[in-house]
Amino acid sequence: MKSSRCKRELLRRYATFVVVLFIIALGTSLSIRANLGSSPISCPPYVLSLIPNTGWTMGEYVICMHVFLILSQILLLRKNYPKIQLLQIAVSFLFGFYTDLTMWLTSFLQFDSSVLGYIMRFVQLCAGGAMLAYGIAMEVKCDVLMLAGEGFPLAISKVVHADFGKVKMFSDTGLVIVGVIFCFVFFGRWQWDMVGVGTLFSMFYVGFMVRKFNPHVAWMDKLLCITPVAVGEESVRGESSPLVITISREYGSGGHEVGEKLAKKLGIKLYDKYLIDKTAEDLGYTHEFVEQNEQNISTGKLWELIFTDKSIPMSMNPSENDAIFVSQSRTINKLAMQESCVIIGRCANWILRNDKNSFHVFVSSDNEDAVKRVTGYLNVSEDKAKEQVIKVNKARANHYWQYTGGTWTDARNYDLVVNSSKISIDGIVDIICNSITNGK
Incomplete structure (x- = not known):
């Protein structure tokens, strides 16, 4: 997909990346100056830089470590190593220079061992970690190169087929x-x-803050002149483009039935299971595997994701969950360009969030009615149905937060929110049709 980027966009991405490296280096140095322990990636070069009479700076040790990690990537991936990532070597030298520069700039920010001094140290550690996290979020947005600290575990994860965050x-x-x-x-x-303690704190704090900051670097889209082909970005379509209606729904609300009847009434296609089949085809997974893993992040899995790393673009991440989301995002964007249709779930409202010719609906219901519907769907007891409603809704909410940074049930994410306990399914379909007509 990256090949379709124009030269102007690539130039802006690389230029921005150079600036972002300085922000990352500054955040790292600010954290180190708290004297509570360096960030994990900085541990070896920082310790070595403090050895008396070596004559080597921390930046020089950073360069050596990064070159070693780059050579390790090449050894691991061999012919599969992306040649463009050889630019990591140049990045390593630049980052080493930035490291020495920012260590000098922050040299005066050191506090004593009094109670107030320790409080200020911790504040400084948090500020430095937050700056580092924001820089990483911007680095991910640039989506061109990686620092060797990310490239090395990514290479390992590809070789051993493991999740990048865990590696x-x-x-x-x-x-x-x-x-x-x-x-x-x-x-x-x-x-x-x-x-x-600052080292241990940084291992979890920085990754958590990257996730918090990711939704807040959307301002970079205009700066980078982003071509609408990256994951989760909106399609750019004219006023005469096909109409796309996205339907998000609580489990047991009858939202799928709304989609079916709406598509039939408008004479357009409904896309739901097709997205599973297309994803399975594109990724080589089974239909069952995609169905079990899409829109389905348990609370336990969510906490695992929160405290694992999010420092590379999803398009580079070999994670199965990310691969499914990437594939479905591209399919949804492609469908939106081709034909009028109704799309069920899959964060489609967010993927098409800035598409002027799409209409986003959220269908909810009272808990009692949802339980009754699910009891009929699954032919189970009310207690089992109630458990299932809670479980599925939580998984969908976690999935939405993981990939959008937003709240699934937030009415501001939709053009229309309806309660199927108050309005019949046919009534909801009529409301949607009237809303679309009146909107034109």
């Missing part, structure tokens, strides 16, 4: 262990100001 956590833990070993080898003991 990144193991990689970061390994770098911390290396930093601790260096402490014992060169200083004879564990140095808590080099590898300490």
Whole structure:
């Protein structure tokens, strides 16, 4: 998909990436100056830079470590290593320079060991981590190159077919262990100001903040002149483009039936199961696998995702959940360009959020009515149906938050919100049709 980017867009992305590297370096240095422990990726070079009489700066050690990680990627991926990522070498030298520059700029921001001093240190650690996270969110938005710290675990995850986030956590833990070993080898003991509580805090805090910041870097779209082909971005369509109606629905609300009757009344296609089949075909998964994993993130899985890394674009991530979302996003954008249709679920309202010729509906219902419907659907007891309603709605809400950063039930995300307990299915279909007609 990236090949369709124009030269102007690529130039802006790379230029922005160069600036973003400075923000990442500044956030890293600010965290280090708190003297509570460096971030995991900085542990080995920071410890080595404090060895007396070596004459090497932290930036120089950063360059060496990054080049080592790049060579490791090449060794792991061999012919599958993307040649464009050789630019990581140039990035490593630039990031090393930025590291030394920002370490110098932040040298005065160091507090004593008093109670107030420790409070200020923790505030500084949080501020530095937040700046680092915002820089990473911007780096992901640029979607051109990666720092070696992301490229190395990504290469491992591709080789062993494991989730990137989990591999990144193991990689970061390994770098911390290396930093601790260096402490014992060169200083004879564990140095808590080099590898300490701030290191552990950063491992989880930065990843969490990246997820919080991701929805708030949309302002970069105009800056980068983004071509509408990336994951989750809106289609650019004219006023005469096909009409697309997206229907999000609580489980047991009758939203799918609304979609079926609406499509029939308007004489257009309904897309629901087709999206599963198309995703399975594109990714080589089975229909059953996609059906079980799409729009389905349990609370336990959500917490795992929150505290794993989100520092690379979804288009690069080998995660099965991300691959499904990427594939479905592209299919939804393609359908929106081709024909008028009704699309059920799959965050379609967000994917087409800035599409002027789409109409977004959310169907809810009272809990009692939802339980009755599900009891009929599944032929189970009311207690089982109630459990299923809660479980499915929670999974859909988690999925929506994971990929949009928004709240699934927020009325501001939709053009029309209706309650099927108050209005009949046919009545809802009529309201949608009237809304579309009046809107024109």
